[in-house]
Amino acid sequence: MAVSLRPLLLLLVAVALSAVSAARAEIAVVVNPESGVTEMTRDQVVNIYMGRYQGLPSGITAFPVDLVPLRQDFYSRLVDRTLAEINSYWARLIFSGRATPPRRLDDATAVLEVVSNNRGAIGYLPSGAVDDSRVTVVLELVDD
């Protein structure tokens, strides 16, 4: 009995997983509530995350952080590039001394912690993980 149920179970799990990935949540770009910024354009976020311009629209220095589990999804939505392309791009900026890559954080809690504690910090989170009392959403990236 157990033997015949196993394929069915696997199928159910597979269907459930594909449903989850099909309905991927939005990604929210967040800043510190004290940053003086309430919204940003995609170009402004691209400039910061691609190491071109380290400033928030309010004029203060921006310190971007990456959320490692969401990196692939974030850069694919933001600039339509793979992680290998992003790394190759950063290799140029790092080894020519032009810019420093975003600091990498492993989980959403750490992103919330860093962004809510630093005026110039900017990060991204799954929309569901945003805590409105601690960070301000300035842009939402929808899967296209």
Next chain:
Amino acid sequence: MNRFATRSLPRRFCALALLMLPCLPVTAVEEMGFQLGGFGTLGLTYNDSDDFAFVRDSFQPDGIKNEVSTKTDSTLGIQARYRFTPHLDAVVQLLSRHDADGSFPPEVNWAYLKYTPTPDWDLRAGRLSWDVYMLSDSRYVGYSFLWVRPPIEYFGVQQLSHIDGFDVTWTRPLDSGLFWIKAYGGFADEELPIEDAQDYDLGGSYVVGAHANYQFGDWWLRLGFAREALDEAADDLQPLFERMATAGGETGAELADDMRLAGADVDHFVVGLLYSRGPLRLQFMFDHSDSDTLLFTDFYTGYATVSYRVGDWTPFLSFAAIESDRIDRESGFPSGSPDDAAIQAFLRDVRYDQHTTSLGVRRDITENVALKFQVDRLWAKSPAVTMMRDPAPDWDGRGTVVTATLDFVF
């Protein structure tokens, strides 16, 4: 791979090394202190021709001829960075490559202090990249580009890899794009290997330059200018110049004067355009070099590369060319005399007329390792001394170079 390229040393080391500055707590946004990273390329280059020795750029003293070699395209770089504050960094980068010494001695590629007081300003002083072309400051970082090596007709004639001086960058968001200007100045500190002669010392030559950039949407445009003011004479040539001035009459004296290196300015007028949208990339660059000396002859050079990524594979096609005018000058010596022949050979050897078509593919294996394969078909209608070594007199100028590289960062 959690961290790319820069890897923090353990906290304990931090505490020991940075007596002045403790490592910041995890809630701090920037990682302070010491970080280490590096890049490298392991290359296998094959030149199928017996008629010329292939070099990657004018700094390589000897090339490869009908052989497979690791020396042409292999490099290793290590970067150490110390971050004093979020606005002040110190960087030292060592690079090992097949260079003017003919070996792989680690050289100090960059060593500078960088101060970023506001997002708009960026000031650096020390040993810096000579940022004359787009991407020229990362031309040894194989992992950062598609080709196995930057197109030789364009990047290979560039005489400097770094300058000892300063640079200043001013950046402003403009409309939906980004505008920036960079100005730099300093002194050269390198030697240019010349075949069968003493290396030409570029040390003491000063360099100034500036470029303006506009990046908007998928485009990046750059217009630039750079000047190298040569300081040293080519000692080996002095006896010849003196003979020209005394025995070659007015014509000889005039030509000798036009061939002098000391005091000559070499100017570059540069245009670069990059386009990147999803998997598609286009690159186009152009440089006109206008010089006061016939030995660094005026030239036009440019290249275009198109690539399209499919999954982990990125095939590309590239075309690069360099040209200069034929130098038609009388030496002042009787035609056919040894002196006349020597002078005419000089003028022939500095002339550029070469192009290369390249077809290749990059395969990204992991997030920081790539494999590349490339075939170059080159045609040197006039083999120039800085573009290759030891061309055979009866060579038809055609050659094929096949290269595979493993490129990585850590």
